[in-house]
Amino acid sequence: MAAPGFEPGRQSELLVKLNRLIERCLRNSKCIDTESLCIVAGEKVWQIRLDLHLLNHDGNITDAAGMAGIAALCHFRRPEVSVQGDEVTVYTPEERDPVPLSIHHMPVCVSFAFFQQGTYLLVDPSEREESVMDGVLVIAMNKHQEICTIQSSGGIMLVKDQVLRCSKITAVKVAEITELIQKALENDQKVRKEGGKFGFAESIPNQKITAFKMESAAVDTNNVEEQAEEIITKADPPSEVFAKPILHTPGTAQIGEGIENSWGDLEESEKEEAVEEEGESETPSLKCQKMEAEDTSTLTETEKDEPIVLSDSEEEEVVILEPQELPKKTRTQTNSKQESTSKKAFNKRRRKKRAAY
Amino acid sequence: PRSSPSPGETSVLAGLYGPAEVKSSKELADRAVLEVLLRPKVGLPGVLERSREQLLRRTCETVLLGVLHPRSAITLVLQVLSDNGSLLSCCLNAASMALLDAGLPLSSLFCGVTCALDPQGAIVLDPTAPQEQEARAVLTFAIDSVERKVVTVTTRGGCSMEEMQQCLAAAQRAADTIFQFYRDSVRKKYSK
Numbered sequence: 001m002a003a004p005g006f007e008p009g010r011q012s013e014l015l016v017k018l019n020r021l022i023e024r025c026l027r028n029s030k031c032i033d034t035e036s037l038c039i040v041a042g043e044k045v046w047q048i049r050l051d052l053h054l055l056n057h058d059g060n061i062t063d064a065a066g067m068a069g070i071a072a073l074c075h076f077r078r079p080e081v082s083v084q085g086d087e088v089t090v091y092t093p094e095e096r097d098p099v100p101l102s103i104h105h106m107p108v109c110v111s112f113a114f115f116q117q118g119t120y121l122l123v124d125p126s127e128r129e130e131s132v133m134d135g136v137l138v139i140a141m142n143k144h145q146e147i148c149t150i151q152s153s154g155g156i157m158l159v160k161d162q163v164l165r166c167s168k169i170t171a172v173k174v175a176e177i178t179e180l181i182q183k184a185l186e187n188d189q190k191v192r193k194e195g196g197k198f199g200f201a202e203s204i205p206n207q208k209i210t211a212f213k214m215e216s217a218a219v220d221t222n223n224v225e226e227q228a229e230e231i232i233t234k235a236d237p238p239s240e241v242f243a244k245p246i247l248h249t250p251g252t253a254q255i256g257e258g259i260e261n262s263w264g265d266l267e268e269s270e271k272e273e274a275v276e277e278e279g280e281s282e283t284p285s286l287k288c289q290k291m292e293a294e295d296t297s298t299l300t301e302t303e304k305d306e307p308i309v310l311s312d313s314e315e316e317e318v319v320i321l322e323p324q325e326l327p328k329k330t331r332t333q334t335n336s337k338q339e340s341t342s343k344k345a346f347n348k349r350r351r352k353k354r355a356a357y
Numbered sequence: 358p359r360s361s362p363s364p365g366e367t368s369v370l371a372g373l374y375g376p377a378e379v380k381s382s383k384e385l386a387d388r389a390v391l392e393v394l395l396r397p398k399v400g401l402p403g404v405l406e407r408s409r410e411q412l413l414r415r416t417c418e419t420v421l422l423g424v425l426h427p428r429s430a431i432t433l434v435l436q437v438l439s440d441n442g443s444l445l446s447c448c449l450n451a452a453s454m455a456l457l458d459a460g461l462p463l464s465s466l467f468c469g470v471t472c473a474l475d476p477q478g479a480i481v482l483d484p485t486a487p488q489e490q491e492a493r494a495v496l497t498f499a500i501d502s503v504e505r506k507v508v509t510v511t512t513r514g515g516c517s518m519e520e521m522q523q524c525l526a527a528a529q530r531a532a533d534t535i536f537q538f539y540r541d542s543v544r545k546k547y548s549k
Contacts, residue, residue, distance in 0.1 A: 049399075051398075051400065053396060053436050055370060055372075055436060056372075
């Protein structure tokens with residue numbers, strides 16, 4: 001979401017670069033004690049996953065991501081675990097306070113943008129500066145002045161003095177930034193202990209022009225019940241619900257029939273052909289009864305809401321698809337022909353229903 | 358027994374880009390294409406995010422006058438910063454404010470309100486996460502600003518018709534407060 005040019009899904013080159021850099025900075029520098037994450041040697045271990053969400057891109061996302069990453073790792077608390085022999089108990093945050101990760105040191109990234117073959121140097125470039133720079137040098141250092149990661153990209157040829165100068169500047173910046181992070185962590189700790197509010201929403205300064213907060217407001221819901229009653233009594237009664245599912249085979253169900261097939265008349269079973277020859281003018285109810293009379297298998301009276309189970313036995317009558325030149329039928333008649341195993345048509349739902357087997 | 362820290366609030370950050378260039382595979386000849394992306398706080402977006410994205414998209418398309426920007430794309434990105442219940446209505450509010458702030462042509466605004474019905478039948482507006490867990494039903498309404506009509510409803514759990522109407526009426530009341538908040542925010546932004 002950081003910039004209009006960043007499309008979701010695709011892992012762009014920039015993203016891969018950033019990812020690798022942060023990984024090297026945080027993982028390969030061994031700033032976290034990974035051995036302490038082990039629960040049972042050779043069997044159980046904690047896995048730490050760091051998700052970085054980039055909110056806005058105005059240059060130097062590398063430094064921002066690095067700072068956010070290390071701050072998150074310092075802030076994180078994992079559930080406490082106790083191991084007794086073979087048994088491992090994981091305590092919930094309510095049972096026992098979660099424990100922080102053991103951090104050896106805090107690497108912080110600082111970026112330098114170079115212009116005109118290394119003549120000009122800018123620390124922490126903005127987006128405009130980044131788009132015209134020749135190359136960038138990223139140094140990750142901790143407050144003990146140890147370089148954790150150093151990366152130069154963009155094809156600029158840097159002289160040794162320049163690199164040393166950059167690392168001196170980095171040392172100064174890193175001291176400032178580490179202190180900033182520490183202070184923020186302490187502040188958060190204090191607020192949590194005192195029971196105040198914390199989180200991203202609280203960290204937004206109140207007086208900024210783009211921020212507006214509202215305390216939770218009470219809503220008057222006194223007349224709600226009367227209003228609701230009124231609405232219900234005025235409303236039309238709900239239309240009749242046709243909720244009788246048909247189960248064709250175990251695992252599938254059908255509710256309703258769908259729209260009339262507009263491909264023309266298709267299925268004609270032998271039985272139905274016989275009925276059809278008797279005349280098209282028959283009313284649907286008559287037809288229904290005629291078919292019932294012809295059925296030799298036992299019919300079960302189904303309850304209104306019981307699902308009709310169609311057996312998948314092979315003795316069921318087979319429907320043969322035959323293209324036929326037939327005059328246009330009315331809707332209900334077509335439907336009754338199509339359904340060889342179920343006699344439901346929309347008009348018939350109010351009448352008694354039987355299933356044919 | 359240890360005391361658990363008081364949970365934070367639900368917050369969602371919305372970013373809107375557009376109307377902008379659209380890939381010809383995605384473009385619509387007569388209206389703008391709205392794409393909604395919802396990013397969870399932890400992990401990759403999954404099926405739940407996708408279904409919420411579609412819900413938000415349909416709600417936004419109801420109010421957005423897309424026909425004024427044919428063959429263009431509007432992208433709305435929502436990032437969940439913290440979740441302490443009522444997340445969907447928070448996303449709806451964020452989306453509405455993003456549309457408003459971007460100056461896109463809209464037929465009305467909308468706001469999101471969540472109602473939870475606890476086992477005793479009492480209505481709780483904008484429930485916190487523990488309240489949502491214990492509730493027998495949770496209903497989320499998107500209410501429009503012109504006539505307080507319902508734009509979208511989504512529910513989890515069962516409730517009677519009377520209860521639903523009551524929740525809706527309560528949500529419409531709450532909508533007044535939220536729209537006032539929109540007005541105040543915009544006024545503050547442009548007054549200085």
